[in-house]
Amino acid sequence: MDFVLTQLSGFGSAFYSLVADPLTYAYLIIxxxxxxxxxxxxxxxxxxxxxxxTGFFGNKIPLDYSLIALLGAYVxxxxxxxxxxxxxxxxxxxxxxxxAMDGYPLAKQGRGGEALGLTTTASFIGTLIGTIAxxxxxxxxxxxxxxxxxxxxxxxxxxxxxxSGTLMSEDLVVKGWIAGLIGLAMAxxxxxxxxxxxxxxxxxxxxxxxxxxxxxxMGAFAVPQIIEGMRHMEVxxxxxxxxxxxxxxxSVRRYLPTITRSGVIGTGVGALPGxxxxxxxxxxxxxxxxxxxxxxxFGKGSVEGLLSSETANNACIGGALIPLLVxxxxxxxPAAALMGAFKINNIIPGPTIDPDIILRVVAIMLLASCTMFxxxxxxARVFMRILRIPPVVFLPIVMxxxxxxxxxxxxxxNDLYLMLGVGFVAYFMNxxxxxxxxxxxxxxxxxxxxxxxxxxxxxxxxxxxxxxxRPVASILLLLNIALIMSQFPFVKRASxxxxxxxx
Amino acid sequence: MQHExxxxxxxxxxxxxxxGALVLMxxxxxxxxxxxxxxxxxGNRAGVASASWYNSAAIVPLGIFSALLLLSFxxxxxxIKAGGAKRAFSAVGxxxxxxxxxxxxxxxxxxFCYVAGLVPRVDFIACSGLLVTALxxxxxxxxxxxxxxxxxxxxxxxxxxxxxxxxxxEWGVHDDDVVTLVLWAVLTVWVMINAxxxxxxxxxxxxxxxxxxxLVCAMAxxxxxxxxxxxxxxxxxxxxxYYVTLRPLWRS
Numbered sequence: 103m104d105f106v107l108t109q110l111s112g113f114g115s116a117f118y119s120l121v122a123d124p125l126t127y128a129y130l131i132i133x134x135x136x137x138x139x140x141x142x143x144x145x146x147x148x149x150x151x152x153x154x155x156t157g158f159f160g161n162k163i164p165l166d167y168s169l170i171a172l173l174g175a176y177v178x179x180x181x182x183x184x185x186x187x188x189x190x191x192x193x194x195x196x197x198x199x200x201x202a203m204d205g206y207p208l209a210k211q212g213r214g215g216e217a218l219g220l221t222t223t224a225s226f227i228g229t230l231i232g233t234i235a236x237x238x239x240x241x242x243x244x245x246x247x248x249x250x251x252x253x254x255x256x257x258x259x260x261x262x263x264x265x266s267g268t269l270m271s272e273d274l275v276v277k278g279w280i281a282g283l284i285g286l287a288m289a290x291x292x293x294x295x296x297x298x299x300x301x302x303x304x305x306x307x308x309x310x311x312x313x314x315x316x317x318x319x320m321g322a323f324a325v326p327q328i329i330e331g332m333r334h335m336e337v338x339x340x341x342x343x344x345x346x347x348x349x350x351x352x353s354v355r356r357y358l359p360t361i362t363r364s365g366v367i368g369t370g371v372g373a374l375p376g377x378x379x380x381x382x383x384x385x386x387x388x389x390x391x392x393x394x395x396x397x398x399x400f401g402k403g404s405v406e407g408l409l410s411s412e413t414a415n416n417a418c419i420g421g422a423l424i425p426l427l428v429x430x431x432x433x434x435x436p437a438a439a440l441m442g443a444f445k446i447n448n449i450i451p452g453p454t455i456d457p458d459i460i461l462r463v464v465a466i467m468l469l470a471s472c473t474m475f476x477x478x479x480x481x482a483r484v485f486m487r488i489l490r491i492p493p494v495v496f497l498p499i500v501m502x503x504x505x506x507x508x509x510x511x512x513x514x515x516n517d518l519y520l521m522l523g524v525g526f527v528a529y530f531m532n533x534x535x536x537x538x539x540x541x542x543x544x545x546x547x548x549x550x551x552x553x554x555x556x557x558x559x560x561x562x563x564x565x566x567x568x569x570x571x572r573p574v575a576s577i578l579l580l581l582n583i584a585l586i587m588s589q590f591p592f593v594k595r596a597s598x599x600x601x602x603x604x605x
Numbered sequence: 606m607q608h609e610x611x612x613x614x615x616x617x618x619x620x621x622x623x624x625g626a627l628v629l630m631x632x633x634x635x636x637x638x639x640x641x642x643x644x645x646x647x648g649n650r651a652g653v654a655s656a657s658w659y660n661s662a663a664i665v666p667l668g669i670f671s672a673l674l675l676l677s678f679x680x681x682x683x684x685i686k687a688g689g690a691k692r693a694f695s696a697v698g699x700x701x702x703x704x705x706x707x708x709x710x711x712x713x714x715x716x717f718c719y720v721a722g723l724v725p726r727v728d729f730i731a732c733s734g735l736l737v738t739a740l741x742x743x744x745x746x747x748x749x750x751x752x753x754x755x756x757x758x759x760x761x762x763x764x765x766x767x768x769x770x771x772x773x774x775e776w777g778v779h780d781d782d783v784v785t786l787v788l789w790a791v792l793t794v795w796v797m798i799n800a801x802x803x804x805x806x807x808x809x810x811x812x813x814x815x816x817x818x819x820l821v822c823a824m825a826x827x828x829x830x831x832x833x834x835x836x837x838x839x840x841x842x843x844x845x846x847y848y849v850t851l852r853p854l855w856r857s
Contacts, residue, residue, distance in 0.1 A: 162830055276676055296662070495808075526713070
């Protein structure tokens with residue numbers, strides 16, 4: 103009980119210190135606005151919003167403001183993706199792809215205002231559910247994580263990369279794993295963490311410090327987006343929004359069970375390492391279609407369908423921060439960009455993180471979700487106008503933003519070369535339908551995996567069984583093996599036979 | 606994740622996977638070979654005796670590149686099984702689209718010349734203004750001749766800066782700034798001639814000046830961070846007047 107009270111009072115003081123600071127509001131309003139704008143513009147993603155703002159705010163202002171800017175943009179961008187999904191039938195972000203299934207039919211039925219209002223409310227409640235889960239579970243997991251040593255960390259990092267590769271693959275799972283391995287390989291460049299042995303530096307002194315996270319993120323997420331988006335595109339006709347946007351209280355109450363269920367699903371999916379908001383949206387949409395009484399109306403303009411995906415993708419944010427803060431393993435691609443921001447501020451997320459930072463993150467999430475809710479209801483028509491800007495106009499400015507952001511993080515011109523190189527590689531990977539998220543997760547977790555894997559072997563004198571010597575390590579090892587085995591054709595066939603019999 | 610791929614698209618994808626797998630295999634073999642430069646079975650590095658295999662800095666990279674090689678074989682096998690190898694040697698098979706190739710090439714040239722040639726050597730406002738003008742004008746209506754013209758102008762500016770001032774010691778010289786400014790002005794005039802009442806094209810010059818100007822000033826004076834080419838012909842003047850003319854106004 104004392105522990106809970108201590109945490110609550112810690113959260114209260116963190117919240118008060120933020121609320122009492124006028125600059126907090128300035129950063130909140132600007133970042134949430136920028137986030138919604140990024141989300142609303144098709145072609146720009148939540149990951150890109152957080153990545154670009156990391157270049158600008160990452161290490162240039164005090165950490166609190168930096169976190170406000172990045173989390174505000176994260177929350178805003180995931181929500182902002184719903185605008186083009188509902189009004190143009192084009193998902194603003196991958197996270198809102200499922201939203202378009204019911205959002206656009208609703209707008210065509212003349213219920214666009216209602217859809218936007220309910221989406222805003224559902225996103226707000228979803229973010230709150232994720233934030234509450236973050237506050238509760240992060241402490242439970244932090245207590246448990248004190249017992250996690252090098253073998254568990256290595257296996258967890260590997261599990262994060264494998265899971266991200268498995269779930270984020272649009273085509274073959276093997277492509278997701280290859281992307282993860284390329285990311286891991288990129289993390290091997292530079293001096294190794296235990297013996298300072300130079301690896302793959304090719305005599306270039308810049309490479310000794312390894313690939314910097316921010317230019318890699320900018321290259322992986324911004325450059326392919328710019329290349330892909332620079333094409334002639336007629337901006338579709340924005341659906342007319344009739345009726346009021348502020349939702350009816352009775353409607354919200356009616357859909358509260360759906361919102362709550364989707365919030366829990368979104369948080370759970372977000373907590374899985376390396377799995378993003380798009381997966382959360384689809385999983386929740388799928389579950390909603392199965393359990394809902396109006397499941398047959400999903401895809402034809404069902405409010406439940408709309409709320410299932412839209413609540414889950416926002417709830418995913420809080421969930422994605424749990425593994426990031428507790429284990430140093432990002433729960434989603436935008437969380438990977440946040441990890442980059444932590445790194446350039448010399449903060450190492452994981453069991454040793456300062457508990458004050460966690461409380462501040464929770465307080466900022468709460469404030470960001472309130473700002474998003476108010477801004478979404480009051481300024482929706484401003485964002486509808488933004489939808490009319492063609493991508494060819496704003497993407498060149500994104501390139502300038504990316505260049506100056508990447509340059510100013512620290513590495514200078516060499517970082518720009520790295521950004522461009524990674525960008526071209528990522529573009530071709532996109533073309534071949536290799537997912538980019540596992541690559542970035544691999545780059546971020548590569549150093550941790552290398553260090554902890556070798557440290558485990560060093561401590562055990564080269565005994566490979568160290569990875570099965572402790573209960574948590576054994577479970578993680580089994581999970582890794584199961585995940586790999588699950589993709590073998592004979593295992594797939596056997597499991598589908600078992601499921602068919604059970605059904 | 607929900608996605609829909611037609612059988613034609615899938616066949617093209619497998620043909621591309623065939624080439625992708627071969628590239629990955631070549632890369633894995635190359636890097637595996639480089640990995641053997643790192644001591645694996647002993648030696649003394651950085652004052653630490655690495656007598657055992659598990660001490661070696663090569664152990665994790667070896668695992669990564671071996672796994673990459675193995676997965677590349679799996680991808681190659683899947684591609685061949687799906688008929689990718691048969692289609693891989695024809696332009697239709699790999700889904701070659703000359704318009705798309707031209708679009709990518711022109712964007713690639715513009716981005717490469719901007720990052721590798723212009724940003725390190727030329728004033729950031731001038732080169733970013735040229736970039737914004739070239740990209741919007743070149744790709745706004747998807748016209749091939751505009752894409753080529755835009756890429757040619759940026760390539761000209763980039764090539765001049767790169768060739769005339771390759772070593773870092775010469776990056777402060779201003780003749781490439783002037784060349785870039787002239788080319789930017791020429792392109793802007795061409796854009797305005799072609800604008801003919803098009804609101805987007807008429808907006809380009811404003812956008813090309815305002816966006817880089819605000820960004821570079823925010824970064825340099827707001828966040829007090831380093832910006833590319835501080836000594837550039839325009840930015841050096843802005844910086845001078847900020848510190849000498851403007852700042853004393855509120856400092857005093």
